[in-house]
Amino acid sequence: MNSLAHVNFEEIAEVKADSKNRISLGRKVRSLAKHYRVYHDSSTGKILLEPLVMLPISEPWLDKNPKSKAAVERGLAQAKAGRLVKAKEDFAKYIDAA
Numbered sequence: 001m002n003s004l005a006h007v008n009f010e011e012i013a014e015v016k017a018d019s020k021n022r023i024s025l026g027r028k029v030r031s032l033a034k035h036y037r038v039y040h041d042s043s044t045g046k047i048l049l050e051p052l053v054m055l056p057i058s059e060p061w062l063d064k065n066p067k068s069k070a071a072v073e074r075g076l077a078q079a080k081a082g083r084l085v086k087a088k089e090d091f092a093k094y095i096d097a098a
Contacts, residue, residue, distance in 0.1 A: 012028045033051030
């Protein structure tokens with residue numbers, strides 16, 4: 001019996017660690033995350049990976065400013081819904097054509 005089943009976990013594969021103790025997540029794990037927080041339960045040996053989003057050090061202020069965060073989330077939702085405005089300037093001229 002899978003003791004993690006009660007929190008929406010499902011077994012997706014059995015894997016073997018390589019000679020450097022690495023484990024491949026394989027193709028069945030569809031995650032956009034490239035960074036994970038790793039938890040280890042020393043009493044059972046179970047390992048849990050939590051997907052993370054990495055932010056530049058200059059951006060955590062947004063999480064500490066609810067009004068600004070709400071404005072950004074509102075803007076992202078509008079963009080996702082296709083409600084965009086035409087820029088007053090063509091920013092393509094700033095692209096470095098190397």
